[in-house]
Amino acid sequence: MDLKTLGWDLYRQSLKENIEQENVARVAVENRGGYLLYAAAGELEGIIQGKFMRSATSEIDYPKVGDWVKIEKLPSEQKAIIKEILPRHSKLSRKRAGEDIAEQIIATNIDLVFIVQGLDGDFNISRLERYVAMAKEGNCRPIILLNKSDLALDAAEKIEQVKSILVGVEVFAVSAKNGNGIAAVHAFISNEKTVVFVGSSGVGKSTLVNALLGLEAQKTQEVRLDDSRGRHTTTKRELIILPTGGLLIDTPGMRELGLWASQDAVGEAFDDIMIFAQQCKFNDCSHTQSAGCMVLKALQDGKIDQERYDSFIKLSGSLDHFKAKKDKNSAQAQKRSRRGLIKKPEFTKK
Numbered sequence: 001m002d003l004k005t006l007g008w009d010l011y012r013q014s015l016k017e018n019i020e021q022e023n024v025a026r027v028a029v030e031n032r033g034g035y036l037l038y039a040a041a042g043e044l045e046g047i048i049q050g051k052f053m054r055s056a057t058s059e060i061d062y063p064k065v066g067d068w069v070k071i072e073k074l075p076s077e078q079k080a081i082i083k084e085i086l087p088r089h090s091k092l093s094r095k096r097a098g099e100d101i102a103e104q105i106i107a108t109n110i111d112l113v114f115i116v117q118g119l120d121g122d123f124n125i126s127r128l129e130r131y132v133a134m135a136k137e138g139n140c141r142p143i144i145l146l147n148k149s150d151l152a153l154d155a156a157e158k159i160e161q162v163k164s165i166l167v168g169v170e171v172f173a174v175s176a177k178n179g180n181g182i183a184a185v186h187a188f189i190s191n192e193k194t195v196v197f198v199g200s201s202g203v204g205k206s207t208l209v210n211a212l213l214g215l216e217a218q219k220t221q222e223v224r225l226d227d228s229r230g231r232h233t234t235t236k237r238e239l240i241i242l243p244t245g246g247l248l249i250d251t252p253g254m255r256e257l258g259l260w261a262s263q264d265a266v267g268e269a270f271d272d273i274m275i276f277a278q279q280c281k282f283n284d285c286s287h288t289q290s291a292g293c294m295v296l297k298a299l300q301d302g303k304i305d306q307e308r309y310d311s312f313i314k315l316s317g318s319l320d321h322f323k324a325k326k327d328k329n330s331a332q333a334q335k336r337s338r339r340g341l342i343k344k345p346e347f348t349k350k
Ligand SMILES: Nc1nc2c(ncn2[C@@H]2O[C@H](COP(=O)(O)OP(=O)(O)OP(=O)(O)O)[C@@H](O)[C@H]2O)c(=O)[nH]1
Pocket: 147, 148, 149, 150, 151, 174, 175, 176, 177, 178, 199, 200, 201, 202, 203, 204, 205, 206, 207, 208, 219, 220, 221, 222, 223, 230, 231, 232, 233, 234, 235, 251, 252, 253, 254
């Protein structure tokens, strides 16, 4: 693998030390505490050792997609020990509210952030503002893509609206489906530059990545018709090399969600967490108290992303709430029906 393609030549200019090519790699995938690295020796499995973990004081001290890391390759194996994370010249993070505010890194060493919203119902100015703030805070340049222009008649109007509020930020209406505006997007991605796609689930981030790649590389999924919400198809962040030069990072939709269809849908979307949930001591484990909870243990061990865990809990919680409400409603309905307020359906006899 050519390190120049991965952006090394550009990145190393900011480094004070001189590192041999065989001792660096770029983090391409971070998945449940495992890492896929792109290096001069090809694709390597990145391994983190106890020493590294002991010196890490928080989540952000672990390698993230986009990071350049110092490695020691194991002889005759496609594996390498990750020794150190090289300085991040930019990063995209979000703040997680908890007891204290913790930082979660989405990707690092990024030049451009494409903030994607769908013109079919996902459009929301204040959310755009938050994304733009997030990009600027991490030293990344934001560009807004209003996707699914094939479904909208008011694209021009929305663009004006965005421009009047987010002054100076570039906005484009695009359609990953029919290709409109894709050339303009492609023009922003140049050799050795890394761009990341962010936005809610179902807005078409992976479809845009596919359109740029010109092939079906990233799995995408049909959006449910009722509410234009996606189903969280992309489950991990991944660094993708564009054959024409440049690097793309597709991300799973950020979950600012309302309700989903069912607990099954949750299980499916969070299969990485369900693996651990099935091993919990109690069947009805809430996964918020540590007594015999394997989910919390996996979280502690870094096998589950904090971000994933948070959305999982949030979502399970809102489902319980929904269910309780539904049960209450049906209990009330039964009461009313007993009082004769609700008529039983009458069937017409033939
Ligand atoms: N009509 C129309 N549909 C689109 C367009 N772009 C994407 N879609 C559809 O929107 C759905 C969701 O697309 P994805 O690319 O999976 O969305 P995503 O943002 O990657 O979603 P997550 O991976 O869940 O975060 C798919 O059915 C796509 O075919 C577009 O420009 N026009």
